Amino acid sequence: MINEPKDRVLVALDFDTADDALALAQQLAGKVGGVKVGLELVNAAGFDIFARLQDAGIDRIFYDAKFHDIPNTVAGAIRAATKRGVWMVNVHTSGGKAMMEAARDAAHATSETPPLLIGVTVLTSIDQLTLASDLRVTGPVSKHVSHLAALAQEAGLDGVVSSPLELDAIRATCGPDFVTVIPGIRPAGVGAQDQKRIATPATAVAAGAHYLVVGRAITAAADPVAATDAIVAEIAAI
Numbered sequence: 001m002i003n004e005p006k007d008r009v010l011v012a013l014d015f016d017t018a019d020d021a022l023a024l025a026q027q028l029a030g031k032v033g034g035v036k037v038g039l040e041l042v043n044a045a046g047f048d049i050f051a052r053l054q055d056a057g058i059d060r061i062f063y064d065a066k067f068h069d070i071p072n073t074v075a076g077a078i079r080a081a082t083k084r085g086v087w088m089v090n091v092h093t094s095g096g097k098a099m100m101e102a103a104r105d106a107a108h109a110t111s112e113t114p115p116l117l118i119g120v121t122v123l124t125s126i127d128q129l130t131l132a133s134d135l136r137v138t139g140p141v142s143k144h145v146s147h148l149a150a151l152a153q154e155a156g157l158d159g160v161v162s163s164p165l166e167l168d169a170i171r172a173t174c175g176p177d178f179v180t181v182i183p184g185i186r187p188a189g190v191g192a193q194d195q196k197r198i199a200t201p202a203t204a205v206a207a208g209a210h211y212l213v214v215g216r217a218i219t220a221a222a223d224p225v226a227a228t229d230a231i232v233a234e235i236a237a238i
Protein backbone atom coordinates (compact mmCIF):
# COMPACT_ATOMS: atom_id res chain seq x y z
CA MET A 1 0.00 0.00 0.00
CA ILE A 2 2.89 2.36 0.76
CA ASN A 3 5.51 1.74 -1.89
CA GLU A 4 7.18 5.12 -2.09
CA PRO A 5 7.33 8.32 -0.02
CA LYS A 6 4.61 10.10 -2.02
CA ASP A 7 2.13 7.37 -1.11
CA ARG A 8 2.14 8.66 2.46
CA VAL A 9 0.78 12.09 1.57
CA LEU A 10 -2.99 12.60 1.60
CA VAL A 11 -3.97 16.10 0.55
CA ALA A 12 -7.01 17.57 2.28
CA LEU A 13 -9.27 19.09 -0.39
CA ASP A 14 -10.72 21.66 2.01
CA PHE A 15 -12.41 23.81 -0.65
CA ASP A 16 -15.88 25.26 -1.04
CA THR A 17 -16.33 24.37 -4.71
CA ALA A 18 -16.05 21.11 -6.62
CA ASP A 19 -14.08 22.88 -9.35
CA ASP A 20 -11.32 23.98 -6.98
CA ALA A 21 -11.14 20.50 -5.45
CA LEU A 22 -11.04 18.75 -8.84
CA ALA A 23 -8.45 21.15 -10.19
CA LEU A 24 -6.02 20.55 -7.33
CA ALA A 25 -6.68 16.79 -7.28
CA GLN A 26 -5.83 16.63 -10.98
CA GLN A 27 -2.74 18.82 -10.59
CA LEU A 28 -1.46 16.49 -7.86
CA ALA A 29 -2.46 13.18 -9.50
CA GLY A 30 0.51 10.83 -9.32
CA LYS A 31 2.30 13.10 -6.86
CA VAL A 32 0.43 12.11 -3.68
CA GLY A 33 -1.03 8.93 -2.20
CA GLY A 34 -4.59 10.16 -2.16
CA VAL A 35 -7.02 12.98 -1.47
CA LYS A 36 -9.21 13.69 1.51
CA VAL A 37 -12.80 14.79 1.10
CA GLY A 38 -14.05 16.31 4.33
CA LEU A 39 -16.92 18.21 5.85
CA GLU A 40 -16.43 21.50 4.02
CA LEU A 41 -16.17 20.04 0.52
CA VAL A 42 -18.97 17.53 0.84
CA ASN A 43 -21.34 20.14 2.24
CA ALA A 44 -20.38 22.72 -0.36
CA ALA A 45 -20.11 20.51 -3.44
CA GLY A 46 -22.51 17.67 -2.60
CA PHE A 47 -21.99 13.93 -2.55
CA ASP A 48 -21.43 13.87 -6.32
CA ILE A 49 -17.90 14.97 -5.56
CA PHE A 50 -16.90 11.35 -4.94
CA ALA A 51 -18.06 10.19 -8.39
CA ARG A 52 -16.57 13.27 -10.03
CA LEU A 53 -13.17 12.60 -8.50
CA GLN A 54 -13.41 8.91 -9.40
CA ASP A 55 -14.40 9.80 -12.99
CA ALA A 56 -11.29 11.97 -13.11
CA GLY A 57 -9.18 8.90 -12.27
CA ILE A 58 -8.68 9.67 -8.57
CA ASP A 59 -9.42 6.41 -6.81
CA ARG A 60 -7.73 6.78 -3.42
CA ILE A 61 -10.29 8.93 -1.63
CA PHE A 62 -10.25 9.30 2.15
CA TYR A 63 -13.78 10.31 3.18
CA ASP A 64 -13.18 12.27 6.38
CA ALA A 65 -16.74 11.79 7.60
CA LYS A 66 -16.00 11.77 11.34
CA PHE A 67 -19.19 9.86 12.02
CA HIS A 68 -20.23 9.98 15.69
CA ASP A 69 -23.73 8.68 16.48
CA ILE A 70 -25.51 5.60 17.80
CA PRO A 71 -24.28 2.27 16.36
CA ASN A 72 -27.28 1.70 14.07
CA THR A 73 -27.01 5.15 12.50
CA VAL A 74 -23.26 4.96 12.00
CA ALA A 75 -23.59 1.47 10.50
CA GLY A 76 -26.07 2.83 7.93
CA ALA A 77 -23.83 5.77 7.10
CA ILE A 78 -20.82 3.48 6.69
CA ARG A 79 -22.82 1.19 4.37
CA ALA A 80 -23.66 4.18 2.18
CA ALA A 81 -20.07 5.50 2.22
CA THR A 82 -18.72 2.02 1.38
CA LYS A 83 -21.00 1.86 -1.66
CA ARG A 84 -19.38 5.06 -2.92
CA GLY A 85 -16.15 3.12 -3.27
CA VAL A 86 -14.08 5.27 -0.94
CA TRP A 87 -10.64 3.93 0.02
CA MET A 88 -10.65 5.13 3.62
CA VAL A 89 -13.33 6.51 5.96
CA ASN A 90 -13.31 7.57 9.59
CA VAL A 91 -15.51 7.62 12.70
CA HIS A 92 -14.92 9.21 16.10
CA THR A 93 -13.55 6.66 18.60
CA SER A 94 -15.39 8.60 21.33
CA GLY A 95 -18.59 7.11 19.88
CA GLY A 96 -17.55 3.99 21.79
CA LYS A 97 -16.60 0.40 21.04
CA ALA A 98 -20.10 -0.79 20.08
CA MET A 99 -20.37 2.02 17.55
CA MET A 100 -16.98 1.17 16.05
CA GLU A 101 -17.86 -2.54 15.87
CA ALA A 102 -21.10 -1.68 14.10
CA ALA A 103 -19.14 0.45 11.63
CA ARG A 104 -16.67 -2.34 10.97
CA ASP A 105 -19.40 -4.95 10.52
CA ALA A 106 -21.31 -2.66 8.15
CA ALA A 107 -18.24 -2.00 6.00
CA HIS A 108 -17.37 -5.71 5.76
CA ALA A 109 -20.96 -6.76 5.07
CA THR A 110 -21.23 -4.23 2.24
CA SER A 111 -18.08 -4.92 0.25
CA GLU A 112 -15.46 -7.60 -0.20
CA THR A 113 -12.96 -4.77 -0.44
CA PRO A 114 -14.22 -2.45 2.32
CA PRO A 115 -12.58 0.91 2.94
CA LEU A 116 -9.90 1.22 5.59
CA LEU A 117 -11.84 2.13 8.72
CA ILE A 118 -10.03 4.67 10.87
CA GLY A 119 -10.93 6.08 14.30
CA VAL A 120 -10.34 9.73 15.20
CA THR A 121 -8.84 9.92 18.70
CA VAL A 122 -8.20 13.43 20.13
CA LEU A 123 -8.48 16.20 17.53
CA THR A 124 -5.17 17.89 16.73
CA SER A 125 -6.74 21.26 17.58
CA ILE A 126 -7.05 20.22 21.23
CA ASP A 127 -4.13 20.70 23.60
CA GLN A 128 -3.52 19.34 27.08
CA LEU A 129 -5.25 22.27 28.78
CA THR A 130 -8.37 22.14 26.59
CA LEU A 131 -8.66 18.38 26.97
CA ALA A 132 -8.84 18.90 30.73
CA SER A 133 -10.92 22.08 30.83
CA ASP A 134 -13.43 21.52 28.01
CA LEU A 135 -13.64 17.73 27.88
CA ARG A 136 -12.80 16.99 31.54
CA VAL A 137 -10.25 14.35 30.53
CA THR A 138 -7.34 14.47 32.95
CA GLY A 139 -3.86 13.03 32.37
CA PRO A 140 -1.59 13.34 29.36
CA VAL A 141 -3.11 13.60 25.87
CA SER A 142 -0.98 10.64 24.78
CA LYS A 143 -2.50 8.41 27.46
CA HIS A 144 -6.02 9.20 26.31
CA VAL A 145 -5.04 8.74 22.66
CA SER A 146 -3.51 5.32 23.45
CA HIS A 147 -6.64 4.30 25.31
CA LEU A 148 -8.85 5.28 22.35
CA ALA A 149 -6.48 3.60 19.88
CA ALA A 150 -6.59 0.35 21.87
CA LEU A 151 -10.39 0.53 21.90
CA ALA A 152 -10.43 1.07 18.13
CA GLN A 153 -8.13 -1.90 17.62
CA GLU A 154 -10.30 -4.11 19.85
CA ALA A 155 -13.33 -3.05 17.81
CA GLY A 156 -11.61 -4.22 14.62
CA LEU A 157 -10.75 -0.87 13.08
CA ASP A 158 -7.72 -0.64 10.79
CA GLY A 159 -6.11 2.36 12.44
CA VAL A 160 -6.49 5.78 14.01
CA VAL A 161 -6.10 9.49 13.40
CA SER A 162 -3.94 11.26 15.99
CA SER A 163 -1.41 14.03 16.12
CA PRO A 164 2.26 13.31 15.34
CA LEU A 165 3.03 13.62 19.05
CA GLU A 166 1.29 10.38 20.06
CA LEU A 167 2.88 8.07 17.49
CA ASP A 168 5.21 6.38 20.00
CA ALA A 169 2.36 5.77 22.43
CA ILE A 170 0.12 4.30 19.72
CA ARG A 171 2.85 2.00 18.41
CA ALA A 172 3.63 0.82 21.96
CA THR A 173 -0.05 0.02 22.55
CA CYS A 174 -1.23 -1.22 19.15
CA GLY A 175 1.93 -2.38 17.37
CA PRO A 176 3.61 -1.11 14.19
CA ASP A 177 1.00 -2.32 11.70
CA PHE A 178 -1.97 -0.46 13.15
CA VAL A 179 -2.46 2.30 10.58
CA THR A 180 -1.70 5.86 11.71
CA VAL A 181 -3.22 8.77 9.79
CA ILE A 182 -1.60 11.99 10.96
CA PRO A 183 -2.81 15.57 10.47
CA GLY A 184 -1.27 18.57 12.25
CA ILE A 185 1.50 18.57 9.64
CA ARG A 186 3.41 21.82 9.36
CA PRO A 187 6.57 22.08 7.24
CA ALA A 188 9.15 24.49 8.69
CA GLY A 189 7.99 28.07 8.25
CA VAL A 190 4.26 27.28 8.00
CA GLY A 191 2.19 28.62 10.91
CA ALA A 192 0.18 26.35 13.24
CA GLN A 193 -3.10 28.28 12.73
CA ASP A 194 -5.83 26.39 14.64
CA GLN A 195 -3.71 23.27 15.10
CA LYS A 196 -2.19 22.66 18.54
CA ARG A 197 -0.32 19.34 18.30
CA ILE A 198 1.90 19.60 15.23
CA ALA A 199 5.14 18.39 13.65
CA THR A 200 7.01 18.65 10.37
CA PRO A 201 6.49 15.97 7.70
CA ALA A 202 9.95 14.48 8.36
CA THR A 203 9.44 14.37 12.13
CA ALA A 204 6.06 12.66 11.76
CA VAL A 205 7.34 10.02 9.33
CA ALA A 206 10.49 9.43 11.38
CA ALA A 207 8.20 8.87 14.38
CA GLY A 208 6.41 6.13 12.43
CA ALA A 209 3.44 7.82 10.74
CA HIS A 210 1.97 5.77 7.91
CA TYR A 211 -0.04 8.58 6.27
CA LEU A 212 0.21 12.37 6.60
CA VAL A 213 -2.91 14.49 6.08
CA VAL A 214 -1.80 17.83 4.67
CA GLY A 215 -4.18 20.69 4.03
CA ARG A 216 -3.22 24.34 4.08
CA ALA A 217 0.53 23.74 3.75
CA ILE A 218 -0.40 22.68 0.21
CA THR A 219 -3.77 24.27 -0.56
CA ALA A 220 -2.81 27.75 0.65
CA ALA A 221 0.71 27.68 -0.82
CA ALA A 222 1.54 30.09 -3.64
CA ASP A 223 2.56 27.02 -5.67
CA PRO A 224 0.72 23.92 -4.38
CA VAL A 225 2.63 21.56 -6.68
CA ALA A 226 6.00 22.87 -5.48
CA ALA A 227 4.82 22.67 -1.86
CA THR A 228 3.77 19.04 -2.42
CA ASP A 229 7.07 18.16 -4.10
CA ALA A 230 8.95 19.72 -1.16
CA ILE A 231 6.98 17.66 1.39
CA VAL A 232 7.59 14.44 -0.56
CA ALA A 233 11.31 15.28 -0.91
CA GLU A 234 11.49 15.99 2.83
CA ILE A 235 10.09 12.59 3.78
CA ALA A 236 12.08 10.80 1.08
CA ALA A 237 15.27 12.14 2.64
CA ILE A 238 14.70 10.46 6.03
Ligand SMILES: O=C(O)c1cc(=O)[nH]c(=O)n1[C@@H]1O[C@H](COP(=O)(O)O)[C@@H](O)[C@H]1O
Nearest residue numbers: 012038064122123124161183213214215216
Ligand atom coordinates in the same frame (compact mmCIF):
# COMPACT_ATOMS: atom_id res chain seq x y z
O1 LIG B 1 -9.65 13.49 10.59
C1 LIG B 1 -8.89 14.37 10.13
O2 LIG B 1 -8.48 14.31 9.00
C2 LIG B 1 -8.43 15.40 11.07
C3 LIG B 1 -8.38 15.04 12.42
C4 LIG B 1 -7.74 15.88 13.34
O3 LIG B 1 -7.61 15.56 14.52
N1 LIG B 1 -7.22 17.05 12.89
C5 LIG B 1 -7.31 17.45 11.58
O4 LIG B 1 -6.78 18.54 11.26
N2 LIG B 1 -7.96 16.65 10.67
C6 LIG B 1 -8.14 17.12 9.28
O5 LIG B 1 -6.87 17.28 8.66
C7 LIG B 1 -6.83 18.46 7.85
C8 LIG B 1 -5.72 19.35 8.35
O6 LIG B 1 -5.69 20.52 7.63
P1 LIG B 1 -4.49 21.56 7.74
O7 LIG B 1 -4.41 21.99 9.18
O8 LIG B 1 -4.92 22.67 6.83
O9 LIG B 1 -3.26 20.82 7.29
C9 LIG B 1 -8.22 19.10 7.92
O10 LIG B 1 -8.92 18.72 6.76
C10 LIG B 1 -8.85 18.48 9.16
O11 LIG B 1 -10.24 18.32 9.01
